[in-house]
Amino acid sequence: MQTTRSVSLRIAKYLFLIIAVAGVIISLSLVIMASNKSDAEAINVSGSLRMQSYRLLYLMEKQPDTVEKNLRFYEKSLHAPSLVDIQHQLFTPDGVKQSYQTILKHWAEMEAFARQNNIRQYSQNLTDYVSEVDDFVFELQRFSEQKWFFALSVLCFSMLLIVGMVSYVIWFTRREVVKPLKLLTHASMQVQMRQFNHIPLDTENDNELGTLARVFTQMSAELGKLYSRLEEEVNEQTQKLRQTNHSLTTLYQSSQSLTVNSINETILSQLLSRIRASEHLRYIELEVLGAEHWDIKFGEKQSAQRVQVEELKVENETLGVLLWQAGLPCPDPRMMQNLAQMLARALFFHKAQRQQEHLLLMEERSIIARELHDSLAQVLSFLQIQLTLLKHNLKKEDELAKQKSLTIIADFEQALSSGYAQLRELLATFRLTVQEANLQLALEHVIDSLRSQTTMKMTVNSQLPSQSLNPQQLVHMLQIVREATLNAIKHSKGQFIEIRAQTNIEGEYEILIQDDGIGIPSLDEPTGHYGLNIMAERSRQLNAELTISRRSQGGTEVKITLPQTLF
Template structure:
């Protein structure tokens, strides 16, 4: 089967090649060019033949002209040199029967009258030769005139024959040239009609194809020559290009629509991310975000169902009974926060987009929940610190005052002078305790009122230091090279409280003229917060009664999981250093 099919294809190819060769434009042009070459060869050959014939005609005329002179010379020879008559007759005979004159009878183109004239001339000369040989001078003279006239007539016939040949040659050349011009003109016309015009049509069609006009001018595809096959191939190619281009346009349009949809989805996701992370989360913000998602993704109905925050549940659109609901879980399987349900419109939303929306909502809700828990824990920690500090400071002062007040009442019931002196001492201690309690209360209030207005660590440190500049004339500087991402907002509060307490202690007790606040990375790669002065140093790390600043600093360092070090500097002064762990708790 395969061999027979191959043979069939081979035979079809051979037949097509033969048909193409038979009707080929190049074959047609080659035939006419060959015909022109043949005609030119014929003209050239004929021209050479005429030239050769004209050369023999000139020789004939010369020979015939010499016969007249020889015939007249014989009269002189017969009269004055009779012994030379035979020589003259012999020379005349040689000239009369010379090769150019003899060949007249054998030349096909020589007219009959010329041949007859030559034959009559030969017969007449035989009569004249007998008169000359018998020395009949008078008769020879009487007939020489008619003989010469006959000879002139022969020369004239030769001349007319030569002229006729020239005229025939000119006519043949002219006719041949006209024929060549006609053939060349026809060839040019045929070339213009069969080659130039189809090529111009192909050029116009190719220009239209270049301008994406695939419905180009009609080409002659029924011809059996090369241009017909070229036109057929070109038309087939343009049809295929039209189909391919239309398919590409459809694909480009489809891809463009998909890209636009993806861009809208990305823009929508970015907008939702910005809205959900801009400020505190609430139901109105969720409602605004879900409306934007519904409009962007062409949803018919949209529902948000939260497990713990039922008051935030949202329903949008008008659900249709004929449409099915699609659902996406918010959160993870272990910590399911709720679900998204929607009915799709046209065009249908991408499932991945809805998954991203659910993940975004899940992260936002989880972050909001975690943030609230952290705020609650921070609040509880701050309340615990406040309660502890109040218990360790003001509570003890109040207990002391209560005891002193009881003693004062007991002494007031006595009227002796010793009781009065003791009462005055109790009142003095009472005043001192009240003064110390008031001071401790102000310190605690200043400590717990500290807030963070800047997320930038350097600016926050500068704000803490600036808030203390009005309490002293000591020069204070801030040098911070740590990134702002070192602390989260809760950790930053503890760090700033430690810096404030250290700076405040240096202002009160150091007697220094320079306080430096430094946040940097040390040579071991550890991050440090340092407050140091050039004052008198610290005598003891044991905090005096009624002061709790060092204890608070130690507790805050524990909250940061950091190491607190308080030491005297070798050059003088005190250094408070917090060494931070690589990862803050």
């Protein structure tokens, strides 16, 4: 295992060494400054010895009694701490020490002359003594200058040493930290740009950045492998999504073909041909129960390959079988299952639609038969009875029989005209029922067919949904409206008829036929007229409430109220 040397620890050591060197220099400078301070004092004290020696000569001549006192003062100056300490300093030159010892020895002689008040000897030796003091002062000055020069040299050397050490630390930091970090930054930018084969890093260093470079290189290599693997998976998923999207598009187009068009052999053949080309099938076939004569298959069936089968079932009812042999690439099984379900539901709805159309046809026929029975059949029965009576009367030759025959013929003609009018009304109503389910338009067609029979102004306003009534209910409703409108045209003597279809405050549907005429005198229908009774009978079949009343402002109102359960 490789030993790791910490670059940060090395930099810290270098900085600590610089700080230590700077501390030593500062300490040495402080020591030199302190010694220079004592040197100045020593120079001053030694310089004062010359003046004091001359002063003693003067006092010996003028004031001999003060000599002793001044000798003690001189001794004190000669042995001052600054002069004594300088002798014990480590770097004090021998010349300074010898010069000081010479002064001490010579002063011992001079002190003896002074105590003896030997002015002549004192005076003769004074010049030599002062010369020795001058030499001592000179030695002190030179020593002080030497220390200053030494201090200056030390400072200059120390500054150069610190500058050199700092330069080395900077160079070391640039080499060991800045350069590897720049390479790592460049490599990371390349990795960010998906260039995993980045510039080579210094992985041989045994420090933290070397470890980081090795880890980064290993990580980028793993990221490159992972990215390549993910890219392959993304491409694979993209291909699958494209295939799925293609399958969904094919299913959507197939669904559109099955729902928009009526299902037949041509539509199913086009659908299977498109599925075979889209899913790369070798063979596909559709068998529809009840339509086995349809030949819907494409491709060549391979005997060596298994045929896959999917039953077309809805609500446990089998409607057909879908068979196919896969090609390359193989189709998604869910695609074929969805196709089978789509075909099954399309066939089921087609079958249900055909049954519904048949039921609607039977219902329309039943409505027509009932209406014919309730109208034309009764008229024809009446005509048959009248015809029988006419035959009996024609066998008689009296005048009364002839008059009755003419009356029967008149009734016959009136009944025939009434039957023909009813037939036209029924035909118009049945055309509306089959062709138009919109209530507003159906009411307008009914009223338009009656406009030629009156000069009254008639309006229609329907606020009900278009598909409010089924065909059977619509026939009854239109017949009630027609009968009520005809009654208003024949008997109201008014100027205006309004037909409204709306929702009342209880949420029920109601149809109103109103006129501004004289108003209905009574609800009792005259003999030979059956319009009100027929309207009431139709209302009962609708499970609706029929109300006929006089309006307070004049005229008649016929209201049909339909319960909500009707719809």
